[in-house]
Amino acid sequence: xxxxxxxxxxxxxxxxxxxxxxxxxxxxxxxxxxxxxxxxxxxxxxxxxxxxxxxxxxxxxxxxxxxxxxxxxxxxxxxxxxxxxxxxxxxxxxxxxxxxxxxxxxxxxxxxxxxxxxxxxxxxxxxxxxxxxxxxxxxxxxxxxxxxxxxxxxxxxxxxxxxxxxxxxxxxxxxxxxxxxxxxxxxxxxxxxxxxxxxxxxx
Numbered sequence: 177x178x179x180x181x182x183x184x185x186x187x188x189x190x191x192x193x194x195x196x197x198x199x200x201x202x203x204x205x206x207x208x209x210x211x212x213x214x215x216x217x218x219x220x221x222x223x224x225x226x227x228x229x230x231x232x233x234x235x236x237x238x239x240x241x242x243x244x245x246x247x248x249x250x251x252x253x254x255x256x257x258x259x260x261x262x263x264x265x266x267x268x269x270x271x272x273x274x275x276x277x278x279x280x281x282x283x284x285x286x287x288x289x290x291x292x293x294x295x296x297x298x299x300x301x302x303x304x305x306x307x308x309x310x311x312x313x314x315x316x317x318x319x320x321x322x323x324x325x326x327x328x329x330x331x332x333x334x335x336x337x338x339x340x341x342x343x344x345x346x347x348x349x350x351x352x353x354x355x356x357x358x359x360x361x362x363x364x365x366x367x368x369x370x371x372x373x374x375x376x377x378x379x
Contacts, residue, residue, distance in 0.1 A: 192287050195298045200311050207276040210283060211312035213301055215239045215269035216259035217350065220357040223289055224274045224282035231361060232271035232305035234314065238264025239365070241333060241351075243295040244323040248344035256340035256347035257325065257333065259354065260296060260317035268363045271305050271312055283313075290315040295323040334374035348375050 196204040204210065209227070212218060213234055241257035250256030261267060274282060290296050296315040303310045317324060328336075340347035355372045358365050 191291075192284060195287075195313075196283075199300055199313075200302075204279070206280070208279070209276045210274045210279050211303070211310055212272040212274060212286065213269055213303060213312040213314035214272050215261060215267055215314070216354050218272065218286070218290075219270050219361065220353050222272055223286045224272070225278045226272045227275045228273040229361075230271045230273075230305055231363060232269060232303040232310065232312070234261065234267045234269065234301050234303055236263060236265075237261040237267045237301070237314075237316065239267045239269070239368075240264075240317075240327070241337070241371075242317050242325050242327075243293070243321075244325055245293060245340075245342070245347075247293070247342060249342045249347045249350050250340035251342055254336070254339045254341070256342060256350070257336055258293075258295075258350070261314060262317045262319065266304075268365070269358075270361055270363075271303055271310060293323065294318075295321045330371065330374055334371060334378060337371070338375045338378040351375060 212222070213232065214222060216239065238261065239259055240262055241259055242262055243258045243260050245256040245258045246252045248256065295318055297318045299314055299316045300311055301314045303312050337347045337351055351372055355365070355368050358368070
């Protein structure tokens with residue numbers, strides 16, 4: 177079962193510690209490896225030391241551009257759209273194993289990056305991987321957050337992504353890199369591929 181840790185979790189030590197204690201099976205213990213579920217930028221920029229990468233699926237979730245971003249790859253005038261997980265049929269991605277000896281140092285870096293915008297919430301998901309199940313930490317959309325975006329028509333979604341640029345780069349490059357990284361891992365995503373084609377047509 178997927179375990180949502182909190183409706184709103186801020187980027188602080190108390191919340192991080194609570195999340196690690198909430199890991200199914202008795203919580204995280206010093207020296208334990210931690211698996212992360214990467215479905216977007218964590219695939220190509222994981223922030224943490226990764227010992228192992230495996231193709232995996234998150235049943236009951238889907239990947240969508242559903243969060244506004246006015247600070248990283250967008251602006252107040254032209255906010256970007258960022259990927260997050262929301263309920264859906266299933267989401268293919270990569271399971272990343274962070275070795276236990278670096279979890280205490282590396283995982284908080286991932287946490288800070290993903291949680292700083294406030295639109296994500298952490299969840300321990302049960303992934304399907306190599307014919308078995310594996311619990312992994314993921315960052316999913318908070319539908320109650322003001323930055324959550326209902327589903328958009330393809331043309332509107334592409335237009336927003338094509339226009340948005342911020343201190344972290346362009347929204348289009350974020351999309352292109354995600355599609356490229358998924359393809360390199362052998363993970364097709366026809367929806368993202370259609371979106372990429374629509375954004376490229378806009379120049």
